Amino acid sequence: xxxxxxxxxxxxxxxxxxxxxxxxxxxxxxxxxxxxxxxxxxxxxxxxxxxxxxxxxxxxxxxxxxxxxxxxxxxxxxxxxxxxxxxxxxxxxxxxxxxxxxxxxxxxxxxxxxxxxxxxxxxxxxxxxxxxxxxxxxxxxxxxxxxxxxxxxxxxxxxxxxxxxxxxxxxxxxxxxxxxxxxxxxxxxxxxxxxxxxxxxxxxxxxxxxxxxxxxxxxxxxxxxxxxxxxxxxxxxxxxxxxxxxxxxxxxxxxxxxxxxxxxxxxxxxxxxxxxxxxxxxxxxxxxxxxxxxxxxxxxxxxxxxxxxxxxxxxxxxxxxxxxxxxxxxxxxxxxxxxxxxxxxxxxxxxxxxxxxxxxxxxxxxxxxxxxxxxxxxxxxxxxxxxxxxxxxxxxxxxxxxxxxxxxx
Amino acid sequence: xxxxxxxxxxxxxxxxxxxxxxxxxxxxxxxxxxxxxxxxxxxxxxxxxxxxxxxxxxxxxxxxxxxxxxxxxxxxxxxxxxxxxxxxxxxxxxxxxxxxxxxxxxxxxxxxxxxxxxxxxxxxxxxxxxxxxxxxxxxxxxxxxxxxxxxxxxxxxxxxxxxxxxxxxxxxxxxxxxxxxxxxxxxxxxxxxxxxxxxxxxxxxxxxxxxxxxxxxxxxxxxxxxxxxxxxxxxxxxxxxxxxxxxxxxxxxxxxxxxxxxxxxxxxxxxxxxxxxxxxxxxxxxxxxxxxxxxxxxxxxxxxxxxxxxxxxxxxxxxxxxxxxxxxxxxxxxxxxxxxxxxxxxxxxxxxxxxxxxxxxxxxxxxxxxxxxxxxxxxxxxxxxxxxxxxxxxxxxxxxxxxxxxxxx
Numbered sequence: 001x002x003x004x005x006x007x008x009x010x011x012x013x014x015x016x017x018x019x020x021x022x023x024x025x026x027x028x029x030x031x032x033x034x035x036x037x038x039x040x041x042x043x044x045x046x047x048x049x050x051x052x053x054x055x056x057x058x059x060x061x062x063x064x065x066x067x068x069x070x071x072x073x074x075x076x077x078x079x080x081x082x083x084x085x086x087x088x089x090x091x092x093x094x095x096x097x098x099x100x101x102x103x104x105x106x107x108x109x110x111x112x113x114x115x116x117x118x119x120x121x122x123x124x125x126x127x128x129x130x131x132x133x134x135x136x137x138x139x140x141x142x143x144x145x146x147x148x149x150x151x152x153x154x155x156x157x158x159x160x161x162x163x164x165x166x167x168x169x170x171x172x173x174x175x176x177x178x179x180x181x182x183x184x185x186x187x188x189x190x191x192x193x194x195x196x197x198x199x200x201x202x203x204x205x206x207x208x209x210x211x212x213x214x215x216x217x218x219x220x221x222x223x224x225x226x227x228x229x230x231x232x233x234x235x236x237x238x239x240x241x242x243x244x245x246x247x248x249x250x251x252x253x254x255x256x257x258x259x260x261x262x263x264x265x266x267x268x269x270x271x272x273x274x275x276x277x278x279x280x281x282x283x284x285x286x287x288x289x290x291x292x293x294x295x296x297x298x299x300x301x302x303x304x305x306x307x308x309x310x311x312x313x314x315x316x317x318x319x320x321x322x323x324x325x326x327x328x329x330x331x332x333x334x335x336x337x338x339x340x341x342x343x344x345x346x347x348x349x350x351x352x353x354x355x356x357x358x359x360x361x362x363x364x365x366x367x368x369x370x371x372x373x374x375x376x377x378x379x380x381x382x383x384x385x386x387x388x389x390x391x392x393x394x395x396x397x398x399x400x401x402x403x404x405x406x407x408x409x
Numbered sequence: 410x411x412x413x414x415x416x417x418x419x420x421x422x423x424x425x426x427x428x429x430x431x432x433x434x435x436x437x438x439x440x441x442x443x444x445x446x447x448x449x450x451x452x453x454x455x456x457x458x459x460x461x462x463x464x465x466x467x468x469x470x471x472x473x474x475x476x477x478x479x480x481x482x483x484x485x486x487x488x489x490x491x492x493x494x495x496x497x498x499x500x501x502x503x504x505x506x507x508x509x510x511x512x513x514x515x516x517x518x519x520x521x522x523x524x525x526x527x528x529x530x531x532x533x534x535x536x537x538x539x540x541x542x543x544x545x546x547x548x549x550x551x552x553x554x555x556x557x558x559x560x561x562x563x564x565x566x567x568x569x570x571x572x573x574x575x576x577x578x579x580x581x582x583x584x585x586x587x588x589x590x591x592x593x594x595x596x597x598x599x600x601x602x603x604x605x606x607x608x609x610x611x612x613x614x615x616x617x618x619x620x621x622x623x624x625x626x627x628x629x630x631x632x633x634x635x636x637x638x639x640x641x642x643x644x645x646x647x648x649x650x651x652x653x654x655x656x657x658x659x660x661x662x663x664x665x666x667x668x669x670x671x672x673x674x675x676x677x678x679x680x681x682x683x684x685x686x687x688x689x690x691x692x693x694x695x696x697x698x699x700x701x702x703x704x705x706x707x708x709x710x711x712x713x714x715x716x717x718x719x720x721x722x723x724x725x726x727x728x729x730x731x732x733x734x735x736x737x738x739x740x741x742x743x744x745x746x747x748x749x750x751x752x753x754x755x756x757x758x759x760x761x762x763x764x765x766x767x768x769x770x771x772x773x774x775x776x777x778x779x780x781x782x783x784x785x786x787x788x789x790x791x792x793x794x795x796x797x798x799x800x801x802x803x804x805x806x807x808x809x810x811x812x813x814x815x816x817x818x
Contacts, residue, residue: 061741061749093737093749095766128734129767311720311805312813319814325537328502332470340470340502357504358538396720398810404721405728405806 010278010286010374010394011166018153018171018184022207023047023247026152027144028159031136034088034126039159041137043144044083044203045113050247052081052121053216055223057240064091064098065122066239068106072118074212081119082109083203083243084137084144085160087188090239091124091132101134108138112145123201123241125188126162157186160201163403164190164279170271174264176252181208183265187272190279200227200276202242204268209248214256219244222262226269230277230392231308277392282399285317287392290379294387299336303380304391306334314396317376322367324352331380342383347371417599419687419695419783419803420575427562427580427593431616432456432656435561436553437568440545443497443535448568450546452553453492453612454522459656461490461530462625464632466649472501474531475648477511481527483621490528491518492612492652493546493553494569496597499648500533500541510543517547521554532610532650534597535571566595569610572812573599573688579680583673585661590617592674596681599688609636609685611651613677618657623665628653631671635678639686639801640717686801691808694726696801699788703796708745712789713800715743723805726785731776733761740789751792756780 024046031041046052054073056066084105091098102122110117124132157167168187173180189200210218219242227242244265246254254261278286289308294300307313310330316323324345331338341356347370351359370376433455440450455461463482465475493514500507511531519526533541566576577596582589598609619627628651636651653674655663663670687695698717703709716722719739725732733754740747750765756779760768779785 057741058744059738059741060743060745060747061737061752090734093734093762093765095750095764097766128737129762311809315810315813318810321814325499325502328470328537329468332466332468334469335467336469338469341504343470353502353538355504356502357506396810397814398807400720401724401727401805401807401810404724405730 007165008279008283010283012275015154015157015167015169016171018169019182020150021182021184021205021247022249023050024205024245025148025150026156027147027149028152028155029140029143029147031086031140033086033133033136039155040087041140041144042085042156042159043109043141043148044156045148046081046083046245047247047249048080049078050081050245051210051212051215053212053219053244055220055242061093063124063239064094064102065124066241068102069121069123069241072121074216075118076212077116077119079119080113080115081121081245082113082115083121084109085123085201086137087160087162088126089124089130089132090126090128092128092239094129094131097131101132104134105137108141112141121243123239125160125201125239153184153186160186160188162188163281164188166279168272168275168279170268170275172264172267174260176258176260179250179252181250181252181254181261182206183268185268185272187276189276190281200240202227202272204242204244204265206244206246206265207248207250208246208252208254208261209250210246210254214254215244215246217256218262218265222266222269225390226266226273229390230273231305274392277394280394281403282397283394284374284397285395286375287317287394288377288390289393290377290390291382292379292388293382293384295337295382295385296387297389298387300387300389302334302336303331303338303382304389306330307378307380308391308393311396314393317371317395318397320368320371322347322352322364322371324367327378327380328353337384338382339384344381344383346379348377416574417688417692419692421684424563424566424576424578425580427578428591429559430591430593430614430656431658432459433614433654434557434559435565436556436558437561437564438549438552438556440495440549442495442542442545448564449496450549450553451494451565451568452518452550452557453565454557455490455492455654456656456658457489458487459490459654460619460621460624462621462628462653464629464651470502472499472533472648473503473507473511474500474533475650477515478530478532478650481530483625484527485621486525486528488528489522489524490530490654491522491524492530493518494532494610495546496569496571497535498533498539498541499535499537501537501648503538503540506540510541513543514546517550521550530652532648534569534610534648562593562595569595569597571597572690573597575688577681577684577688579677579684581673581676583669585667585669588659588661590659590661590663590670591615592677594677594681596685598685599690609649611636611681613651613653613674615653615655615674616657616659617655617661617663617670618659619655619663623663624653624655626665627671627674631675631678634799635675635682638799639682640714683801686803689803690812691806692803693783693806694804695784696726696803697786697799698802699786699799700791701788701797702791702793704746704791704794705796706798707796709796709798711743711745712740712747712791713798715739716787716789717800717802720805723802726780726804727806729777729780731756731761731773731780733776736787736789737762746793747791748793753790753792755788757786
């Protein structure tokens with residue numbers, strides 16, 4: 001499907017240059033899970049001693065591979081590990097057969113590349129409710145092992161795409177005691193995107209040395225204002241997974257206090273989260289919704305998502321309509337504290353509304369000119385306290401309907 | 410705007426025959442509030458002693474007329490009363506000027522038709538954030554008074570339309586002690602429809618004699634599973650209002666225990682609620698989402714709305730795609746209790762999924778044939794308890810985007 005869709009107008013120019021991460025090798029192939037003639041399977045091999053952290057969808061109807069991953073995260077081991085991911089079929093709502101499929105894939109990977117089964121993590125993304133043809137995957141594992149390479153990350157990013165219109169990757173590095181620490185990541189996701197989390201698969205790799213509990217704490221923390229701060233359509237998938245693997249090969253030890261590491265990781269995660277929104281199904285605008293001055297951060301988050309998820313706000317954005325009344329509506333319905341007469345609404349730097357009414361200096365022409373941009377920033381100041389939250393979303397267009405009224409995802 | 414839009418394919422054949430309700434007269438005119446050459450103002454006169462109950466939007470950014478109405482509901486009086494409603498402008502987020510506009514309209518109506526100001530209720534619907542041209546309304550009040558008639562209900566229903574594609578009315582009667590009690594209602598609403606409540610204005614009239622506190626209790630109660638059980642786009646308006654006026658002219662006294670009255674009122678309210686959904690912006694399908702077997706009623710409601718509001722469910726419905734995986738996704742994300750392996754999903758009478766997987770007897774052809782209908786019933790049995798809730802919604806189509814990306818509402 002991916003290749004039939006036109007590349008999002010909001011896509012970055014190209015996939016970034018990502019150098020090899022010591023201790024991580026990639027391999028991809030075409031297993032024909034559902035799509036024909038395109039890559040749909042990737043394998044990542046992680047060196048012995050790699051620590052792995054994860055965050056997952058909170059859906060009550062989580063897919064079999066997610067349940068399996070969740071049970072394994074936190075397992076201590078000095079041995080190697082593997083991540084295997086297929087696109088085309090989510091292995092979700094597939095009953096006991098779903099668990100058996102995961103188990104047979106895990107067993108084969110463990111045998112083939114000599115890692116414990118408890119260190120083999122799987123993800124599946126694509127159609128829900130159809131049995132996963134595990135045999136097609138299993139018969140490709142030998143080939144995947146043969147082709148493992150430290151430069152295969154871009155092809156891996158391509159293999160996990162579903163309705164994505166471009167492969168998503170990001171890279172950043174930091175210096176600690178004159179040594180370089182690398183952080184790389186790939187992601188897929190474009191529809192069914194909402195906090196907690198999204199049809200979103202994200203794999204992050206670093207050569208830093210991090211104790212697993214610390215790695216988990218850092219990942220969970222940064223996830224809140226990156227992948228859990230984006231929404232395309234308010235729908236949450238049964239398969240969302242973010243994994244972070246730290247191989248330790250740089251010999252640089254990272255502790256909970258290392259703000260430099262956290263900021264660099266946040267940069268990579270934020271970049272990937274934005275790339276997912278920029279590939280939102282049918283998106284023609286990338287929109288930052290910034291709430292400040294709310295009573296507290298939770299209220300700010302509630303307001304930010306009430307705006308970012310409102311179909312009436314998102315269709316106004318699609319129509320480049322500076323219809324600020326719809327923002328007022330969304331704020332009103334959110335359920336969090338708001339005082340109509342203390343609200344200030346900004347489009348970019350333009351003050352649109354204050355004191356319970358349109359701002360005296362505001363001109364509809366200015367608002368309309370701003371709204372025609374492809375990258376928008378909407379700020380709402382509640383004038384009530386210190387609560388802030390920033391969410392990212394896209395507009396709701398005809399193309400979203402076309403993709404989702406026809407595509408069986 | 411209304412007249413530029415094609416009538417919804419789900420509309421009833423025609424406006425019902427509604428006989429006069431003793432004690433209620435109607436009048437409508439064209440005040441040019443925003444629209445040209447169409448009716449946009451209606452006045453209802455209610456005879457002395459009429460009891461009035463109301464339920465209103467819970468939006469934190471409620472419009473000025475809503476705040477005014479809320480303050481007045483419950484006022485005891487043996488005098489007459491009036492309801493005046495304009496379309497084209499919601500008088501919402503209009504600051505102090507909004508309150509002044511309400512006050513000047515109320516004062517003029519009270520003078521003109523000799524009722525206390527505390528018994529004049531106003532509603533406004535249309536664009537948010539533009540000052541209401543109250544003078545255009547005020548200068549028509551004399552004319553409205555002249556033309557009050559007990560047969561003007563259909564024209565009144567037309568005058569309150571915004572993006573509605575048809576006027577909405579309903580009527581039912583009951584017998585109490587060989588006397589007839591009449592219940593009639595009109596409504597407007599098609600976009601920004603969601604529980605708590607909707608850009609929805611509803612006016613109900615009966616000639617029953619009901620004490621105000623009882624009338625309020627009955628209205629609030631029935632509102633929960635009628636107007637608060639519908640959703641078009643999950644957006645909640647700043648102006649929603651449901652008023653119920655009981656003139657007492659039938660001389661039939663109704664108490665809290667009168668199930669016959671409640672059922673008849675429920676029938677009228679349910680009919681109007683369905684008519685609003687059938688006029689959902691861009692709707693091509695009317696969908697009943699029935700949740701049974703949930704842990705309790707609150708959970709059932711949460712699940713029903715998670716399904717009814719999911720853009721991915723609604724686009725699948727638009728595409729006549731029997732994509733039951735999306736229902737599983739919506740259930741999973743709702744946050745209420747669910748056990749994947751105890752779920753049963755039905756399309757009409759067709760069992761689609763059970764035991765955590767597609768039902769053995771289910772054929773995709775049957776599902777697809779069912780989904781092509783214009784009226785759908787989706788039932789989800791959670792197999793966990795006695796909780797039930799039924800919600801009504803419509804599909805999400807290209808036409809919704811067209812209406813909302815262009816129309817300044």
